Every structure is written in C-alpha cells, then in structure tokens.
Amino acid sequence: MAVLPVSPDQVAALWEQVLSKLRDRLTSDQAFETWFRPIVAREIGPDAVDLEVPNAFFVDWIHEHHLTALRHACTDVVGRCPEVRFTAREPAPLPPTAPAVFTRPVAAAPSMPPAESGERAREWFDSQLHPRLTFEAFVVGASNRFTHAAARAVSQRPGFVYNPLFIHGASGLGKTHILHAVGHEVKRLNPQARVYYVSAERFTNEMIYAIQHGRTHAFREKYRTVDVLLVDDVQFLAGKESTQEEFFHTFNALRDAHKQIVVTADQPPKDIAGLEDRLISRFNQGLVADTQHPDLETRIAILRARCEEESGGLRLADDVVLLIADRVRGNVRDLEGCLVRLMAVASLTHRDVTPELANEVLAQYVKPEPETNSPDRILSAVSERFGVRPESLVGKRRTQAIAVPRQVAMYLMRHLTDLSLVEIGRVFGGRDHSTVIHACKQVAERIQAEESFRDKVNTLFSTVAS
Numbered sequence: 001m002a003v004l005p006v007s008p009d010q011v012a013a014l015w016e017q018v019l020s021k022l023r024d025r026l027t028s029d030q031a032f033e034t035w036f037r038p039i040v041a042r043e044i045g046p047d048a049v050d051l052e053v054p055n056a057f058f059v060d061w062i063h064e065h066h067l068t069a070l071r072h073a074c075t076d077v078v079g080r081c082p083e084v085r086f087t088a089r090e091p092a093p094l095p096p097t098a099p100a101v102f103t104r105p106v107a108a109a110p111s112m113p114p115a116e117s118g119e120r121a122r123e124w125f126d127s128q129l130h131p132r133l134t135f136e137a138f139v140v141g142a143s144n145r146f147t148h149a150a151a152r153a154v155s156q157r158p159g160f161v162y163n164p165l166f167i168h169g170a171s172g173l174g175k176t177h178i179l180h181a182v183g184h185e186v187k188r189l190n191p192q193a194r195v196y197y198v199s200a201e202r203f204t205n206e207m208i209y210a211i212q213h214g215r216t217h218a219f220r221e222k223y224r225t226v227d228v229l230l231v232d233d234v235q236f237l238a239g240k241e242s243t244q245e246e247f248f249h250t251f252n253a254l255r256d257a258h259k260q261i262v263v264t265a266d267q268p269p270k271d272i273a274g275l276e277d278r279l280i281s282r283f284n285q286g287l288v289a290d291t292q293h294p295d296l297e298t299r300i301a302i303l304r305a306r307c308e309e310e311s312g313g314l315r316l317a318d319d320v321v322l323l324i325a326d327r328v329r330g331n332v333r334d335l336e337g338c339l340v341r342l343m344a345v346a347s348l349t350h351r352d353v354t355p356e357l358a359n360e361v362l363a364q365y366v367k368p369e370p371e372t373n374s375p376d377r378i379l380s381a382v383s384e385r386f387g388v389r390p391e392s393l394v395g396k397r398r399t400q401a402i403a404v405p406r407q408v409a410m411y412l413m414r415h416l417t418d419l420s421l422v423e424i425g426r427v428f429g430g431r432d433h434s435t436v437i438h439a440c441k442q443v444a445e446r447i448q449a450e451e452s453f454r455d456k457v458n459t460l461f462s463t464v465a466s
Contacts, residue, residue, distance in 0.1 A: 014077055015041035018049075021073035026066070034202045035062060036070075048083045049074050059086045061205060128197040129187070133180035139305050141298025142444075144174060147289040151178045151262070155185035158193070158228050158260035162287035164251070165262045166269060169291035172331025175264040178291075179230040182262055186228050195228040200236035204243045220246075224253045231263040238274030251282055261286075295444075296421075296437060299325035299335055306336050307343075320358050322433070326420050327362050338362065375413055375427045381463050382409040385456065394428050407439035408457060414440050416464055 018041075023032045035058065043050040053059055062070065067084065075081045135155075140148050147167055154165050167175050183195040198206075203223075210219035223229065229250075237244050254261055265272060268290070269283040294302065303321050324342070328335045342361045346353045376390075383390045386405035393406045406428065413424045414436065421433035428435075447454045 011041050011044050014044045015039075017077045018044075018070075018073045021076045022069060025069040025073060028201070031066075031201065034199050034205075035066060042087070044074075044078065044082075046078065046080065046082065048085055049078075050085050050087065052087045052089060055088050059088060061209065062086070129183045129195065130180050133177045134184045135181040137305070137309070138174065138177055138181055139294075139298060139302045141294050141301065143292040143294045143298055144178075147178065147291050150287055150289050151182050152185070154260060154262060155182045156189070158186055159258040163255060163258075163260055164283060164286035165260075166283045166286060166288045167262070167264045167291065168266065168268050168288070169264075170266060170293070170331060172333035173291040173293065174332055175291055176232055179232055179262060179264060183228060183230055186260075190227075193227040194225065195230070196223070196226045197230040197232070199232045200234045203231065203247065204236065204240060207243055207246055220250070223250050226254070226259065228260040228262070229254055231261070233265065234263045235265045235267060235272045235275070237279075238272050241276075244276050244279060248276070248279055248282070251279070255282075293329070294332065294335075296325055296440075299328070302332060302335055303339055306339055316353055317355075319355050320353055322421070323355055323358050324362065326433075375417065375419070375424075378409055378412045378416065378464055379427075381460055382412065385460055385463075396429060407443050408460065410436050410439040411443040411457070412460060412464060416461070 019032075019036060022036060023029070026032050038054050038058070040052040041049070042052055053062075070084060071081055074084065135148075135152065138148065150162055150165055151167070153161050154163075167178060169175055179197060183197055186193050186195050207216075207219060210216045237247060251261060263283070268288055269275065269280040272280075300321055303316070303325055307316055307321075324335070324338055328338050338361065342353060342358055345351070345361055346357060351357055379390045379393055382405050383393060386408070388402060388405055392402050393409050395402075410424055410428065413419055413427065414421075417424075419427070421436045424436045425431040425433055443457065447457055
C-alpha cells in the first residue's frame, strides 16, 4: 500500500495502479480506453484525488456511470476512499451556441483571448489523434501492406478514393494505428481539414447523452460537418438500432458531401452479427481491407522500431530479437508489451539484455499452449500426401521431390505447434533457423500463387488438426 501523502513524482505511478484496478472492474476494455486513458492525474493524496479530463462531457459521464468503480479503485491503492475531483481542460465538444447543461461542479478551464476563441473551439477535432500513431511509425509487412497502401491513398485524396474504407482484423494488429495515421496525414496535407477520431462506443454514449439532454442537433452538427470521420470498432454498433439509425444518416450525409469515412472492426461487414443490412451494404460500397497477424520478418521489424523509439536508439542483439519475435506470435500489442517488460526487468535489475534474460521474461509473459500436433504426426501426414518416406524429410537429400514436402512440413510445424524455429530445425536433422524461415516463406509465396498447391496444404492442415 502507498505511503501518503504522495510526492509529485509518485502521482503517475500511483495513477497507473489505479487504472490497473479500474480496468478489472469495468465490463469492457473499450469503456476503459474511452473514458479513463485520456485522464491525467494531477494530485493523489490521502483525502482527495484530482484528475484532469479532456472536457466536461467526461465529468458527467463518469459521474453517472463509473464513479463508484473509480472510487473503489482509488481505495484499493491509497487505502481509504478519497474525494474524487475533476478539472476539464476544455468545454464539452459541442458548438458554443448550445446551452450549458452540466450541473456538477467542474473547475474552470483557463480562459483564452477572444481573438483565439474561434480557433480554440475547433481544437477538439484534432485532440483525439494520438501524436505517436503516424504512418512514419507504422511498420509495413506482408500482413498489412495492402491495407497500408489503401489508407495512404485515402489520406492523399480524402472523399474521392475508397470511400468508405473499411479495415478489419483481430485485436492488436494496428487498425487503430492506421486510423490515426490517416488523420495525421490529412492534417499534414491540409491543416484546415476537420478530422475526428471516435470509438463506436463513444459515438453511442454521446448520442444517448445528446438525446437525454435535448442536444441532438448539436450532436449531428458535430459529426456531419467533419471532413474526415474515423470510427474505431464499429462492431460495437451491432444490435443498437437507434445508434445504427443515427450512424446510417451521418454516413449518408458525409458521403454525399464527398467527405471521407474510415471505419475499423474485428470482422468483415457481412460477418458482424446484429449489423443492419443497409449499413453492411454501405460499407461494402467502398474498399474492405484486412490486417493479418504479422509474419516473423514484420515482427522483427516492429521490435527494432519500437526499441529504437523507446530506448533512445538502443539496438538489441539479433538473437534476442529473433527469440522474442519467434515466441510471441500473437498481435502487435503483445509483442510490444513483451519488449517493454524485458527492458524494464533489465533496467530495474541492472542486467544485460541477453537471450537468457529474454527466456526468463518470456516464460512469465507467454502462456504455453498445449501441443496437440506432434512433429511425428505432421511428418507422417506430409510423407503420405507427397508419397515420400518420413525419414527422407529429415535426412540430407535435397532433390526437388524431397525439398518441397520438407518445406511444407516445416511450414506446418511453424503454424501448428509451439516449437521455435531452432527446435523445428533440430527435427529436420539439425538445420538452422534461417533454413526454416526460408522454407516457410517459399511455401507461403507458393500458396498465394498456385491454387492446387494451396488446396494441398489446406488439406494437410485439416488432416493434422483434426
């Protein structure tokens, strides 16, 4: 438990502890990211917690929906239930002509000179873009090259190519990064452009708030007068008929005015259960692009870029980078999280970043998966399918008749077992990891180019996994 009163340099660390407790109490990560990540803790003391929020809308929403959870989280960290106070950095993001309706006391934001008021009133359009999430910071690989190119094209000519752009993929693969990057690039090319990023959950919450307080006109003005609307996790709209109705009309208004719309989801439009057919049709009118799990080379590039960004140009040894990239095969968020943990352990324990230390961290960070597909099972299936002997696949012969099935067996082991590249190489007579990488790349390229070969590999996948 923290010792209070708290010095200024402890506030950020304690607030991270509060956020960790709070995340466990909320029903969704999206609610946490929308309403609590933007908060800055100014003071944390034994009797009061002072928090700075983006605008007064946050104050009202947190009071109505999340204040109890926030107080409990603060209590868990400081040992008692402090008073929670909010300061809004700016007024609610609605036109200044709308009547003020906030009834809870909020500390006043600093006043601004009259000459700057017009410019300041539009800053909320820009404040939603994360400064780090740009195209320059985005690592392009085979898994996201098409989507990256489409997003670049949209940012060059918003409203005229690929409108809407619908990006789908699993969590942590860079969809949100691409949304922000589009916004930054549009603003770079046209500083006067009105760009707004919003999660689908926040869009829903703001619509509910506007209806409850008679501010639907202001809400519509806010969203239907932008030049580029970036909507994250649109699958959150599924099943919400009123919100889909409002979003449908907003979509039509923007598209008819040649304004750009970019949305993301965890699935393609047709697979989102509870999404109205008319919205599915609108999304399919534009370009639907997917992001996939990054391959090994892309994961290595991501680690290199993140290490340089976070560690002032520090370069990890190749064997350490390869070890992390090989073991963490999930999403980019997991990959970066593992790197952050490794660097923190090395710094706090005053140890060099070695493969041994990386293995220690990975043992705690990466949950081992049950290995249901043994190498012997894969070798047997491949040898039967290609008409070769299992011993030949792991032997020294390099004829074409053996090389291709051997590469396919390596490819299957890479995707259907938890073996590392080095361990797969040992199965095949002690070949090194670079041979395994080359084999997997060759098979992946041939799968893309030859339908008959793709069918053969898919059949093997089904046979081994069944």
